[in-house]
Amino acid sequence: MENLRQLLASYKTTLVLLLIYAFLMALATFVEEVMTTEAAKMIIYYSPVFFFIQFLLVVNFVLIFIDHRYAKRGRWALTVIHAALVVILAGALTTHLFGKEGTIHLREGETSNLMVMHTSKGVFKEELPFKLELVRFSLIRYPGSSSPSSYESDLRIHIDGEVREARVFMNNVLDLDGYRFFQASYDEDEQGTVLSVNKDVAGRNITYAGYFLLITGFLLMFVTPNSRLRKLNRQLNELRRTAMLTAIFTMLTIGTSAQDKGTSAVMQALQRNAVPTEHAAQFGKLPVQFGGRIMPMNTFSSDLLRKVHKQNRIGDLDSDQFLLGLLTMPQIWMQVPLIANSNEELARMLGLPEGDLAYAQLFDPEGNYKLLAHVNEAYHKPESQRNELDKDIIKLDEKVNILFLLLNHKLMAIFPNENETGHDWYAPGDDLLPFTDNDSLFVSTIFSSYLSEVRRSLENGDWQQPQALLDSIAGFQRKGDRSELINPKKIEAEIRYNSQHFFDKARNGYLLLGFLLLVVAFLRLFREVTWTRVLFKLLGLGVVLLFLYHGYGMAMRGYISGYAPWSNSYETMVYVAWATLLAGLVFGRRNDLTLATATLFGGIILFVSSLSWMEPQITTLVPVLKSPWLMFHVAVTVAAYGFFGISLLLGLTNMLMMCMVRKRKQQLLIRELTIINNMSLLVGLALMTVGTFLGAIWANESWGRYWSWDPKETWALITVVCYTVVTHTHLVKRLKNDWFFNLASVLAFASVLMTFWGVNYLLSGLHSYGENEGVAETFGYLYAALAGIIALATISFRGYRKMNSKVEENKTI
Incomplete structure (x- = not known):
C-alpha cells in the first residue's frame, strides 16, 4: 500500500498521466473527424478511462501538495495553481453529472416549453417551467452582402402568470430561472429559430471559481519570492556574476530570388499609356460597397488584383491604374496574361501555356468557355472527394468570374439609393430601375461618361473633366448615404494604411536588423570592444522603433475594421510576430542572442504572412466574433505563441551550440540561454492557460457551454498540457539536464502548430472561421523540419555528453 502511495505521489507519475491525458485528447479529435462528435465523447471524453485519468491527476496533485508541504514552504503560487486545477476538474464533473443541455425549436407565432436533449442514451424531452413564444426571427446581413451580421430572436415569455419581452442573439444570452438561452441556428426560410438551452448553475460557478x-495563481508566480519564475531569475543573476558571457550563433541566411517574367509588347504598351498615378489615386478614394462594408476603391482594387494576379502590382502599374485600365480598355486587357495559375496539368489539359493566363485564352473562337465542363464536374463532387486539380479548377473559375463581373461593371457598388430603407448599394451594371427621376438618369450614364472621358484624357493629357465627373459621383454618394455608411475619416485612414505597407516594411526591417544583431553578437564573442556594444544598442533601438511602427500599423487596422485586429489567419500571424518581438524585448535585456533571434524570427513570421495563400484584406466579422471576449481571449492566447516561439529558437540555438561548444564560457552561455528559455516557457504557459480558459468563458457566453470538446479548444488544452510537462521535467532526476529540456521545448512547439494551423486543415469544428486555403502545402516543409530536428537532437546529444565528460575531467584534475 505504501508503494502505491509513493507511486501516486511521484512527479514521474505526474508527467506520465499528463502525457496519457494529452494523447487521449489528441486521439479523440481524430476519432471525431473520422466518425462523429458523439462517438468521440462516448469512446474517449466520457469514457471510464478518461475519467479515471482525471481522478488520478487530482489524487496526484493532492498527495504531492501534502508530501512536499507547499503551503508551509511558502510556495503559494504552486499551491493556488494546483488547487485551481482541482476545482476546475470538480466543476467539469459537476457539469457532467448534473448539468442539462438541449435545444428548443420555435416557428414565428409558435409557443412551446419543450426542451429536446440528445444524450448517449437517446433523445429525451423535458418541459420547462415557463413557455417561450417566437414573435419574430431576424437574419441581419452586412450591407451589400449575403454574409450574416447577426441572428436575432424576439421572444415573448409566459412565466408565473406574466408576459415578458426578450431578445436573444449571438453573444446576448437570456437568463431565466437558472436556464440560459442562446441563439444557435435558424430555419432555411428564416421564419423559425433554434435556441440552445443550458442549465448548469452549480457546475458553472465552481468552474469559474x-x-x-x-x-x-499565475499572478502570484510573478510576485512571490519562492515561485519557480523568481527562482530562475535568481539563478540567472547568479550565473552572470560567475563569468562574462558572450553569444554564439549560427549564421542564418535568407536568400530571395526574383523571377523576371518578362513583359509582353501588349503590356509594355499598356504601361506607356496608363492612367497617371495622380488621377488613379483620386479614383482610389471613391467609396465602394464590397464584402459587407464600405471601403475606398483603392482597397477594392488591391483585393481584386491580389485575388486574380496574386500580386499587389502588375508590371509597373498599381492596383488603381490596373482597374481603371481594365475598365477603359477591356479588349486589350483581355489579351494580357494576368490570371495566376500554378497548376501545369490544368494548363496542359486546356492546351494553354504554363504560367499566368489571359482572359481571352479561356474562351474558344466561338466564345465557348473552355472550363465549363471541368467546373461542373468539380462542383458535382463532394468537397471531401475533390483532388488538387478540382480545387485549382474552381479557383481559376472564381478568378475568371471576377474579371467577367468587372468587365460588365457589376462588381463595383458605388451608388446608394436614398429612397430605399435597405443598405445595399448598386453597381453601374446592375438593374438600376429602383432609382427614379434625375437619380435614374445620373446613375445610368455617369460611369460610362467617366470612362469615356478617361479614354479621351489619355489622348490629350487633360484630366480636369474626369476629375469633375469623379467629384459628381462622390457628391451623389454623400447625398444618397442616408444610413451614414460613409465615414470619411476611416476612408482616408484606410488609404493611408494601404499606402504605408506597414507589415512589409516591418518584415524587411526585422530581417535586416536581426541579421545585423547576430553579426554583432558574433563579433562580441571573440572580442568585447566599446564600438560593438554601442552598435548593438543602436540596432536594438532600431528594433524598438520598428516594433512601435508595427504596433501602430495593427492599431490603424483595428480602427479601420472596428474590431481587434486578430480575427483571421493573416491578422493573427501579424500579431504573433508582434508578440514574438515583445517577448524578445522582455528577455533581450538578459541576453543579446535572445533579442537577435526574436527579431529575425519576427521577420520570418511576417514573411510567411505575406505569402500568396494568406488573405490580408479587411473583412467583416462572423456573428460569434462580435464580442469583447475576442480581444481578451485571442490577444492573451496568441501572445503566448510569441513566448513559445522564443523558446523554440532558444532551444534550437542551444542544441546547435551543443554540437560544437567545448569552452567553459560557451558552456555557461548554454546554461544562461536555457534558464531564459525556461522563464519564457513559464510566461507563455501562464498566458496560454489563462487565454484558453478565457476562451471557455467566451464559449459559455456565445454557445451556452464553457467546454464542448471542440477540436480547436481541445488542442489548446493539449498545448497547455504539453508545455506543463516540459516545465516540470526538472522534477525528475533523469530528465533534469539542459539537453533534454531544450529538445522538449522544441518538440512542444508542434502542439502550437497543430492548434494554430493543423486543426483548420486536418480537423473540423466550431473555430473554422479563421482558415485559409493553401496552408496544407506547408506540411511537407514541417516534415522536413522534423527530420532536421531529429538529426540535430542526435548530434547535439553526443556533443552534450562530450561537453559534460570534459567538465567531469576538469573536476577530477
Whole structure:
C-alpha cells in the first residue's frame, strides 16, 4: 500500500498521466473527424478511462501538495495553481453529472416549453417551467452582402402568470430561472429559430471559481519570492556574476530570388499609356460597397488584383491604374496574361501555356468557355472527394468570374439609393430601375461618361473633366448615404494604411536588423570592444522603433475594421510576430542572442504572412466574433505563441551550440540561454492557460457551454498540457539536464502548430472561421523540419555528453 502511495505521489507519475491525458485528447479529435462528435465523447471524453485519468491527476496533485508541504514552504503560487486545477476538474464533473443541455425549436407565432436533449442514451424531452413564444426571427446581413451580421430572436415569455419581452442573439444570452438561452441556428426560410438551452448553475460557478484561482495563481508566480519564475531569475543573476558571457550563433541566411517574367509588347504598351498615378489615386478614394462594408476603391482594387494576379502590382502599374485600365480598355486587357495559375496539368489539359493566363485564352473562337465542363464536374463532387486539380479548377473559375463581373461593371457598388430603407448599394451594371427621376438618369450614364472621358484624357493629357465627373459621383454618394455608411475619416485612414505597407516594411526591417544583431553578437564573442556594444544598442533601438511602427500599423487596422485586429489567419500571424518581438524585448535585456533571434524570427513570421495563400484584406466579422471576449481571449492566447516561439529558437540555438561548444564560457552561455528559455516557457504557459480558459468563458457566453470538446479548444488544452510537462521535467532526476529540456521545448512547439494551423486543415469544428486555403502545402516543409530536428537532437546529444565528460575531467584534475 505504501508503494502505491509513493507511486501516486511521484512527479514521474505526474508527467506520465499528463502525457496519457494529452494523447487521449489528441486521439479523440481524430476519432471525431473520422466518425462523429458523439462517438468521440462516448469512446474517449466520457469514457471510464478518461475519467479515471482525471481522478488520478487530482489524487496526484493532492498527495504531492501534502508530501512536499507547499503551503508551509511558502510556495503559494504552486499551491493556488494546483488547487485551481482541482476545482476546475470538480466543476467539469459537476457539469457532467448534473448539468442539462438541449435545444428548443420555435416557428414565428409558435409557443412551446419543450426542451429536446440528445444524450448517449437517446433523445429525451423535458418541459420547462415557463413557455417561450417566437414573435419574430431576424437574419441581419452586412450591407451589400449575403454574409450574416447577426441572428436575432424576439421572444415573448409566459412565466408565473406574466408576459415578458426578450431578445436573444449571438453573444446576448437570456437568463431565466437558472436556464440560459442562446441563439444557435435558424430555419432555411428564416421564419423559425433554434435556441440552445443550458442549465448548469452549480457546475458553472465552481468552474469559474477555478478560473479565478488559476489567474490568481499565475499572478502570484510573478510576485512571490519562492515561485519557480523568481527562482530562475535568481539563478540567472547568479550565473552572470560567475563569468562574462558572450553569444554564439549560427549564421542564418535568407536568400530571395526574383523571377523576371518578362513583359509582353501588349503590356509594355499598356504601361506607356496608363492612367497617371495622380488621377488613379483620386479614383482610389471613391467609396465602394464590397464584402459587407464600405471601403475606398483603392482597397477594392488591391483585393481584386491580389485575388486574380496574386500580386499587389502588375508590371509597373498599381492596383488603381490596373482597374481603371481594365475598365477603359477591356479588349486589350483581355489579351494580357494576368490570371495566376500554378497548376501545369490544368494548363496542359486546356492546351494553354504554363504560367499566368489571359482572359481571352479561356474562351474558344466561338466564345465557348473552355472550363465549363471541368467546373461542373468539380462542383458535382463532394468537397471531401475533390483532388488538387478540382480545387485549382474552381479557383481559376472564381478568378475568371471576377474579371467577367468587372468587365460588365457589376462588381463595383458605388451608388446608394436614398429612397430605399435597405443598405445595399448598386453597381453601374446592375438593374438600376429602383432609382427614379434625375437619380435614374445620373446613375445610368455617369460611369460610362467617366470612362469615356478617361479614354479621351489619355489622348490629350487633360484630366480636369474626369476629375469633375469623379467629384459628381462622390457628391451623389454623400447625398444618397442616408444610413451614414460613409465615414470619411476611416476612408482616408484606410488609404493611408494601404499606402504605408506597414507589415512589409516591418518584415524587411526585422530581417535586416536581426541579421545585423547576430553579426554583432558574433563579433562580441571573440572580442568585447566599446564600438560593438554601442552598435548593438543602436540596432536594438532600431528594433524598438520598428516594433512601435508595427504596433501602430495593427492599431490603424483595428480602427479601420472596428474590431481587434486578430480575427483571421493573416491578422493573427501579424500579431504573433508582434508578440514574438515583445517577448524578445522582455528577455533581450538578459541576453543579446535572445533579442537577435526574436527579431529575425519576427521577420520570418511576417514573411510567411505575406505569402500568396494568406488573405490580408479587411473583412467583416462572423456573428460569434462580435464580442469583447475576442480581444481578451485571442490577444492573451496568441501572445503566448510569441513566448513559445522564443523558446523554440532558444532551444534550437542551444542544441546547435551543443554540437560544437567545448569552452567553459560557451558552456555557461548554454546554461544562461536555457534558464531564459525556461522563464519564457513559464510566461507563455501562464498566458496560454489563462487565454484558453478565457476562451471557455467566451464559449459559455456565445454557445451556452464553457467546454464542448471542440477540436480547436481541445488542442489548446493539449498545448497547455504539453508545455506543463516540459516545465516540470526538472522534477525528475533523469530528465533534469539542459539537453533534454531544450529538445522538449522544441518538440512542444508542434502542439502550437497543430492548434494554430493543423486543426483548420486536418480537423473540423466550431473555430473554422479563421482558415485559409493553401496552408496544407506547408506540411511537407514541417516534415522536413522534423527530420532536421531529429538529426540535430542526435548530434547535439553526443556533443552534450562530450561537453559534460570534459567538465567531469576538469573536476577530477
